[in-house]
Structure formats: structure tokens, C-alpha cells
Amino acid sequence: MEYVSIVGAGTMGNGIAHVFAQNGFKVSLIDVHPPQLDKAMATIAKNLERQVGKGMITEEKKIKTLQNIVTHTTIENGVQQAALVVEAATENIDIKLQLFQQLDAFAPANAILASNTSSISITKIASVTKRPNRVIGMHFMNPVPVMKLVEIINGYDTHPDVSNTIIALSIQLGKIPCVVNDYPGFIANRILMPMINEAIYSLYEGVANVEAIDTIMKLGMAHPMGPLQLADFIGLDVCLSILEVLHKGLGNPKYAPCPLLINMVTAGKLGVKSGEGFYTYTAGNKELIVSNRFRH
Template sequence: MKIKNVMVVGAGQMGSGIAQVFAQAEFNVILHDLKAEIVEKGMGYITKNMNRQVEKERMTREEADAVLTRLTPSTDLNNASDVDLVVEAVVENIDIKSKLFSHLDEITPNHAILATNTSSLPITEIAAATNRAGKVIGMHFMNPVPVMKLVEIIRGLATTDETYEAIEQTTKALDKVPVEVKDFPGFVSNRVLMPMINEAIYTVFEGVAEPEAVDEVMKLGMNHPMGPLTLADFIGLDTCLYIMETLHEGFGDDKYRPCPLLRKYVKAGWLGKKTGKGFFEYN
């Protein structure tokens, strides 16, 4: 099937990044969120990125303007009534996502594919909220979306080959690299990444080293571009905790038990960069 018209639901950093790469690849994109101010902020984020590309001479002013003209802001989900693909990028909560997909199933055309950018939740369970489970799929982008090449593509139990192939080709059209993974908690990326972050938090919790030292060891000793605690702050400690809880519940294995210090920071409201304080402080 030919995908041309896309709605991205969720105009936060991930959703805005996803909308940007679709618009740059010449898709018509609706950027949707519940509140106009959130959509405006998302559109502003994309505009800022486009201006930066022009300043760095990576594209012309005309090319940047063309990208922006392919973007339409939305606060009415009924605008999905004529799209070929929806990519959902809302809060990582199974109840919220399931309710949204059920609603989208009623609004979108029968041929439309419903994709979720979930980083850990089961595609099969999200698909069960719809009457088109064969057309529901995981499309997990990495942050920051305009820069990172990987997209994990996750089939649900009922996802058809036709749906997978359409999303694989669409991902390539975005100049991204699609990698197929199975529908298991955390998929590959977060099943490997989050326990590493959690273990880094344990080293601080147990007094093995200070956060700065932990990050230095991983950057200089393991050649990581960013230390795990800085990365956790950028992801959001609440998100890290939620994913660890999803892994712990999904596998029933205590190796995924969230560190008590991670829980304590989240309860304190120290969520990382977005609140100005996590393992490090941000002005």
C-alpha cells in the first residue's frame, strides 16, 4: 500500500521529531495533541530545527520552508479520518494507548495502519483494543529522532506481512534503518539499555562510586558517547522507572527489579533534565 498522509499523535519531543522526519521525506503530516499550546510548542521545535539546518547550510531556505508547509497542526482527532498511517507517541501507559487506539480505529479509514512508538509495551495488547489487529504495529524511533537512524519494527501477534512490509518501506523512505524485533517486553533496545542504566544507579545507591565517576568509567572505558546516568536524566527517570517495572512484570525476573534509589528520585520529583535535577543538575 502507498502511504502519503500521516498523523502523528503526541507533539512532545518524540512526536515532533517523528513529524519532522516524515515531512522532510515529503509526506503530508498532521501533528496532533490535546492542547493547542503543546502543538504550537512542537511546531516551534520543528521550525527551530529547520532554521538550524539552513544556518548550517545543510538545506536551503526554500527546502526548509517546503518541509514546514507539509505540516498541519491539529487538536481534533477526527482529522485522522483521511490518513494512511497514524504514529502514536503519547505517554507510556497501556491504558491510555489502548483507549487511543480504540478511538483511532473508529475514525481512520479501513486501510490505515496504526503504529505505536512505545518503547516497551506489548503491541499485541494495544492491537487488541482495535478491530484491525493485522494493521497495528510497533514503530519505535530513537531519540533524538532527526539524528538517530534506528527504528525498531515490532509485529504484534496478528500483524500481517503486508503491514510489516509497508512500514519497512516507509521507514527506509525516512532515511532510517528498520530492524525487525519480536513482541517481548522492552523489545531489544530497552531490554538491553535499561538494565544497564538500572545497574549504574545501583552502583551509586550502594556507594560504589559517585555519578560523575560512573559516567566517566562508561565513557572512557566502554567508549559510550554518553554516560548511563546522564542518559537516564535525558530520557527521564520516571520513564526509566516505568520501563523497568514493565520489564520486571513482563518477565517476572528480579534482575529487572528497579533500584530503590530510582524510585526515591522519582517520588522526589527529580526526573532528570526536564525538571532541572536528576543525577545531575541542569540550569
């Protein structure tokens, strides 16, 4: 496998492109918005420069990695040579179904079509293609160049050879693959999102403040960041979307999103991406400052 196409040049897409290119693959990075492609390439270059500065890679490796990436604004042109396509678009089922219909139409017949979805059914995505046995979930973690895990999700019809190929490929990328079956939230988010939701409920019900909740989980449970800070990092809109998938898909009231989370998303307080969530974020300031809304 030499040629890989990545659809979507956002945070996850550019990270996935970075990792494949750094490991010698020829990468086509596809996004309909040219400015997003420019931003993605600048981000990849900056992250590679950071790796050079830390002695993790050579300057030559950085240059070669960047040379391995070409950009496209159409799927038709971007997937013609692909042995693997990894879709990393917005976590929206309608967008993903539309993309996979296009990928199925334009990618080579034997290409594997993978989704980086964190919660949407692989079986559902596969159902709109003529190759459901060659559709799989390949869920990277953010930030992709740093995080080791790849959650591999087998759809109902995913062929074992396809699953084995993606397992081997993940190892080739220096990642640790874990295989799961296709049920709402898979494993990562089926366990993580109820924890985040419970942390938000604890704040909503006045059990503890933002700093106490996050500090208890960091110091008491050895989590690298607290659940409220992590929710801000993921995006509160994404957390809400995943909880809704869990609630609808499993029909259990324990997955119902906290009213505070719903209100925050409705008000546009989405975490890091909007500058405010449970904490406030300003460019260049790494200090963790609790949002005025939650200060007592």
C-alpha cells in the same frame, strides 16, 4: 502513501512529524492541547533553521517542510486521510489503549496504526482494535531528526505486508529499521534499562560516584554519554516505568528497579525535564554539573 498522522506533539511527536514532513509526506500533527501544538511547531522550525545553518537543507526545503504540516486538536479530524497513524503519546498503557480505540474508529479501514511505544506490548495495544493485523510498533529514537534507528515491533497478529511496508517506509525516511518481536522491553530497552539500573545500583551501593560511573562507560566502552546522564536525558520516570514493565512482564528479579531510582522519581527528580536528576540542568548551560545530592 502520502498522508501520515502523528498523535502527540511532545518531544517525540514533533520529531517524528519533522522527519516525515521533510521527506515529502503530508503530516497531520494531533494534540488536544493547542499550546503544545504551537510549541511543537516552534521547535520544528528551530530545528529546521539549525539544519539550514549547517548546510544540510536549503531555506526552500525548510519552508516546504513546514508547509507539509497541519495541526489538529481532535483525532476525528486529524486522521481522516491517513494511510499511516503514528501514536507518540505518553508512555502509559491506559492512555494508549484509549487512543487506539479512537484511532480504530476514525482512521480509514486500511490505515496502518503504529505506536512509538518504547516498552508497552504491541499485541495488547492491537487487541483493542478491529484491525490487529494492521497494528505495529515504530519506535523512533530521540532526537528523531538525528538518530538513525527505528525499532520495528511486530505484534502477534501483525501481517508481514504491514511489517514490510513499515520497513520500506523507514528506509525512505533515511532511517535504519531493525525488526524485533513483541516481548517486554523489545530489544533496545530490554538491554539498555538493566544497564542503567545497574549503574544506579552501583551509585546506591557506593561502588563509585556519578562522574566515575559515567566516565568509565564513556571512555571504557565508547558510549557517547554515560548511563546516569542518559537516564536523566530519557527521564527517570520513564526509566522506572520501563523497568516495571520488564519486571512484571518477565517475572525476573534482575529487572527490579533500584530503590534509589524509585525514591528520586517519588521526589520529582526526573532528570533534564525537571531540572535535576543525577545532574542539575539550567537553561543555556551545557556544562555537566553533578547534583548536590551526589557530591562528596
